[in-house]
Amino acid sequence: MTAIQYQLDQRPTYKDLYQFLLTCKESLSDHQEQRIASISLTIESVDLLAVLNSIIKPNQRHFYFEKSGHQEAILGFDIALQLKTEGARRFIKAKEFIETALAKTTQFGDLNAPFSGAHFFCNFSFFDTSEEEAFPAASVFLPAWQIARFSDLENRSNWCLQDPNDRYTVVANVVIDADFDPDLAVRKLWQTLQKIQAVRYEVVNLSDATKTFFQQKFVAPPDQFIASVCSALDLIQADHFYKVVLAQALDIFSPLPLNLVASLSNLQKLYPNCYIFSTSNGNGSTFIGASPERLVRIAEVSATRTLTTDALAGSAPRGKTPIEDAWLANSLLNSQKEIYEHQVVIDSIMQHLKTLGLSPRLAPARLLQLSNIQHLQTPIRARVLSDVHLLDAVAELHPTPAVAGAPRTLACEQIRRFESFERSLYAAPIGWVDHRGNGEFAVGIRSALIKGCQARLFAGAGIVAGSNPKKELAEVQLKLQALLNAIA
Numbered sequence: 001m002t003a004i005q006y007q008l009d010q011r012p013t014y015k016d017l018y019q020f021l022l023t024c025k026e027s028l029s030d031h032q033e034q035r036i037a038s039i040s041l042t043i044e045s046v047d048l049l050a051v052l053n054s055i056i057k058p059n060q061r062h063f064y065f066e067k068s069g070h071q072e073a074i075l076g077f078d079i080a081l082q083l084k085t086e087g088a089r090r091f092i093k094a095k096e097f098i099e100t101a102l103a104k105t106t107q108f109g110d111l112n113a114p115f116s117g118a119h120f121f122c123n124f125s126f127f128d129t130s131e132e133e134a135f136p137a138a139s140v141f142l143p144a145w146q147i148a149r150f151s152d153l154e155n156r157s158n159w160c161l162q163d164p165n166d167r168y169t170v171v172a173n174v175v176i177d178a179d180f181d182p183d184l185a186v187r188k189l190w191q192t193l194q195k196i197q198a199v200r201y202e203v204v205n206l207s208d209a210t211k212t213f214f215q216q217k218f219v220a221p222p223d224q225f226i227a228s229v230c231s232a233l234d235l236i237q238a239d240h241f242y243k244v245v246l247a248q249a250l251d252i253f254s255p256l257p258l259n260l261v262a263s264l265s266n267l268q269k270l271y272p273n274c275y276i277f278s279t280s281n282g283n284g285s286t287f288i289g290a291s292p293e294r295l296v297r298i299a300e301v302s303a304t305r306t307l308t309t310d311a312l313a314g315s316a317p318r319g320k321t322p323i324e325d326a327w328l329a330n331s332l333l334n335s336q337k338e339i340y341e342h343q344v345v346i347d348s349i350m351q352h353l354k355t356l357g358l359s360p361r362l363a364p365a366r367l368l369q370l371s372n373i374q375h376l377q378t379p380i381r382a383r384v385l386s387d388v389h390l391l392d393a394v395a396e397l398h399p400t401p402a403v404a405g406a407p408r409t410l411a412c413e414q415i416r417r418f419e420s421f422e423r424s425l426y427a428a429p430i431g432w433v434d435h436r437g438n439g440e441f442a443v444g445i446r447s448a449l450i451k452g453c454q455a456r457l458f459a460g461a462g463i464v465a466g467s468n469p470k471k472e473l474a475e476v477q478l479k480l481q482a483l484l485n486a487i488a
């Protein structure tokens with residue numbers, strides 16, 4: 001991969017870009033060869049959801065990923081290169097696809113600016129084959145356009161407003177082949193850049209989005225969920241496995257098409273400490289959610305390449321009063337059953353990270369409090385050497401016992417047996433990888449698959465010895481209700 005740098009204080013001109021693209025074309029060695037030119041520029045502030053709302057067409061692929069705390073958000077749209085695959089080697093195939101794409105990429109711009117350079121957007125399904133047509137078991141794409149916001153501030157109180165300290169990067173990825181016309185390409189680039197920059201003053205008044213009356217239907221009735229939990233508890237007692245995570249799916253039908261951007265904006269406001277994500281297949285289906293669960297991040301922390309993951313399991317509702325809330329938090333922190341459910345996740349993550357040759361360290365367990373629910377959370381960190389790719393870590397960690405159970409294979413068999421719907425992208429890795437092999441994946445829980453006037457909402461709960469079937473149903477319904485409140 002080649003990188004051409006230009007001075008930070010100097011925006012490239014039309015001529016600079018033309019010259020760069022022409023050089024890329026001239027470097028093609030034969031008629032069959034294809035190269036990628038990746039151009040990174042810094043721009044002034046732009047509202048990413050406004051771009052999603054006003055520029056991206058429903059039949060264009062998009063990917064939106066906002067890190068918990070709203071410090072970073074990244075939007076990709078339109079496809080430069082893509083891979084769709086399935087099977088046991090899907091994560092490895094995704095890694096190979098990215099490495100092959102990077103080998104034919106020439107990068108232009110300041111690669112030290114946050115979120116500059118080529119980024120690849122990935123979504124996977126929970127199982128390694130997918131019966132559900134909307135999304136394949138593995139999908140990776142390099143977008144034609146990528147826009148990112150990066151905030152240096154640790155705790156922004158006014159996160160939903162544009163902050164003067166935020167920095168914005170745009171990356172355009174252009175496919176260069178024998179028929180490539182550099183002049184036309186620069187003119188198109190310029191036009192799209194202008195369109196993006198014109199969006200920044202657009203007010204997307206999402207709070208006015210019409211809330212419509214939805215009809216709702218569980219895919220499997222609540223009684224069936226209770227019966228499944230009881231059967232799972234019998235198998236746990238008979239020592240077949242320790243834990244299984246069983247989910248419910250709720251279908252909603254709206255008289256009007258569901259409003260994707262309004263739903264995302266609601267999720268942002270309701271869940272400021274969750275990952276907010278949206279991925280479309282370019283064919284009318286979109287998967288969105290607000291997940292509190294990090295699968296894995298690899299980033300430079302104080303000049304050390306560091307892997308961070310979280311064990312997240314063990315839940316309680318939030319109280320209606322501060323006293324009730326504190327009581328519920330205290331019960332969660334001291335419940336033998338919840339601590340055990342949490343520990344199963346920690347043990348598995350530690351073991352899988354060691355399999356990767358890492359020496360992980362645990363931070364003390366803490367409470368992660370969301371607006372409707374609270375969880376036990378243990379951050380886990382490890383130093384990584386350059387031979388561990390982010391997708392190697394995803395392949396090793398997914399699915400953790402937080403969303404599958406333990407032991408993994410037996411738990412997954414029980415999920416297939418007890419759940420009567422396809423999990424699709426629910427509870428699966430969703431995230432991005434950059435040109436350095438760094439990036440971040442969330443676990444796609446608290447999520448919904450939207451198509452036109454319909455949506456399927458997903459939520460689950462971990463079942464271990466001592467679980468109470470009615471409480472588990474209540475937990476799943478609480479999680480579903482939170483999503484329902486956000487879908488507009």
Ligand SMILES: C=C(O[C@@H]1C=C(C(=O)O)C=C[C@H]1O)C(=O)O
Nearest residue numbers: 312314315402445459460461462
């Ligand atoms: C499976 C889900 O959540 C998981 C299950 C939890 C639990 O049972 O306590 C807590 C957090 C998540 O790891 C979901 O929200 O769908």
